[in-house]
Amino acid sequence: MAEKISVVIVDPDPKSSQQIKTILRDIPGLEIEGETTALVNSFNLVKKLKPLIVVLNLFPSEEQSLNVSKKITQNFPDTIMVATASKPTSQTIIKSLRAGAQEFLSQPFVKEDVIEAMKSIIQRAKQKTGESTVRGKIITVMGVKGGVGTTTIATNLATVMAKYLKKEVVFLDLDLKFGHSQLFFNIKPKYSILDLGETINTIEPKLLKDALSKHSSGTFLLAGTNQIEESEAIHANQIDQLLYLLKTIFEYIIIDIHRTFDEITIKALDEADILLTVSNSEIPAIYNTKRCLDLFKKMGYSNDKVQLILNRCSAASGMDFRQLEKTIGYPIRWKLPNLNYPKMLKSINEGNPISLMMPKAKVSLEFLEMATALLHDEESDLGNSTKKQTKNIFKKIIKHKGK
Numbered sequence: 431m432a433e434k435i436s437v438v439i440v441d442p443d444p445k446s447s448q449q450i451k452t453i454l455r456d457i458p459g460l461e462i463e464g465e466t467t468a469l470v471n472s473f474n475l476v477k478k479l480k481p482l483i484v485v486l487n488l489f490p491s492e493e494q495s496l497n498v499s500k501k502i503t504q505n506f507p508d509t510i511m512v513a514t515a516s517k518p519t520s521q522t523i524i525k526s527l528r529a530g531a532q533e534f535l536s537q538p539f540v541k542e543d544v545i546e547a548m549k550s551i552i553q554r555a556k557q558k559t560g561e562s563t564v565r566g567k568i569i570t571v572m573g574v575k576g577g578v579g580t581t582t583i584a585t586n587l588a589t590v591m592a593k594y595l596k597k598e599v600v601f602l603d604l605d606l607k608f609g610h611s612q613l614f615f616n617i618k619p620k621y622s623i624l625d626l627g628e629t630i631n632t633i634e635p636k637l638l639k640d641a642l643s644k645h646s647s648g649t650f651l652l653a654g655t656n657q658i659e660e661s662e663a664i665h666a667n668q669i670d671q672l673l674y675l676l677k678t679i680f681e682y683i684i685i686d687i688h689r690t691f692d693e694i695t696i697k698a699l700d701e702a703d704i705l706l707t708v709s710n711s712e713i714p715a716i717y718n719t720k721r722c723l724d725l726f727k728k729m730g731y732s733n734d735k736v737q738l739i740l741n742r743c744s745a746a747s748g749m750d751f752r753q754l755e756k757t758i759g760y761p762i763r764w765k766l767p768n769l770n771y772p773k774m775l776k777s778i779n780e781g782n783p784i785s786l787m788m789p790k791a792k793v794s795l796e797f798l799e800m801a802t803a804l805l806h807d808e809e810s811d812l813g814n815s816t817k818k819q820t821k822n823i824f825k826k827i828i829k830h831k832g833k
Contacts, residue, residue, distance in 0.1 A: 616781020
């Protein structure tokens with residue numbers, strides 16, 4: 431973008447005002463066009479200068495400042511509001527989002543955080559002019575019935591992608607009524623999809639990323655609602671906007687969905703670059719597998735997109751996998767080995783993904799191979815470069831002592 435991005439500062443505190451001005455003046459492409467210490471003058475100043483960015487200090491009255499924020503953003507929808515506060519609470523941040531803020535900066539300002547926030551704003555401005563591209567890929571994981579291990583597979587896939595393959599990964603729990611991914615990660619989420627729902631079309635990427643909980647593996651988590659009835663407040667258009675925004679931030683979005691074919695589930699299926707369909711060798715699961723695959727075909731999904739996972743495979747079962755493929759009329763892409771049930775139960779109850787708790791276990795290595803293949807090669811066989819990378823990672827895992 432050739433022209434500079436204009437900024438107006440509204441801050442009655444001389445100390446924080448001077449600090450933010452010093453940082454902003456060092457950021458190429460930004461220009462401070464105006465400033466005021468009086469909250470009552472801020473609306474008219476914004477009306478006169480029409481800046482892209484307003485930096486608003488929620489001081490001395492948080493309530494009055496948020497009312498001004500709401501008035502400015504409602505009247506000037508193209509203006510990006512950046513709220514700041516000294517020692518803010520989580521409630522302060524949520525209130526600022528609902529009052530139209532798209533970024534939030536804590537005081538005293540950290541130069542790196544301010545620069546990252548402004549870069550995100552510049553990136554969003556470029557998106558509006560068609561100068562930006564979306565990079566993220568969506569991998570949706572859906573079970574054909576309950577109890578086939580869908581969430582276990584999704585959480586471990588996200589974990590190995592983030593920890594061992596060093597990718598920027600977010601886990602999105604779209605089982606809005608009964609999702610419990612936070613238990614699998616042993617995380618108490620700071621915010622849910624419901625908290626973001628009202629502001630998802632205006633929130634800045636950095637602020638969204640900061641609102642997400644982060645697992646020790648490096649995986650970010652955006653959980654569903656806390657109460658079952660709250661799921662009714664989430665709509666497919668909000669999920670559409672959310673997915674677009676997440677793709678501008680993360681390299682991979684792992685979605686765990688319920689098997690109910692409602693608008694939100696269908697949105698997650700349609701938007702997926704890869705749809706991992708999870709089944710096992712039980713007759714009811716095989717029956718549902720065929721039905722789901724037939725439906726996916728009618729929905730126009732290709733064989734490259736829909737990849738079948740058969741979970742809990744055991745040599746003792748005597749299952750003829752070739753015959754099973756003939757029965758369902760579809761290739762089995764991944765066969766995950768069965769794991770000792772008490773160990774898997776321990777992993778789930780402790781919220782410690784098996785790929786971290788037992789990195790040398792056969793199933794953990796299968797998760798790693800699956801993740802590596804999905805990242806580098808969507809064909810049925812791994813390419814040479816992928817095999818080499820997987821082998822190197824396996825060596826590192828074998829050396830790892832685990833917990």
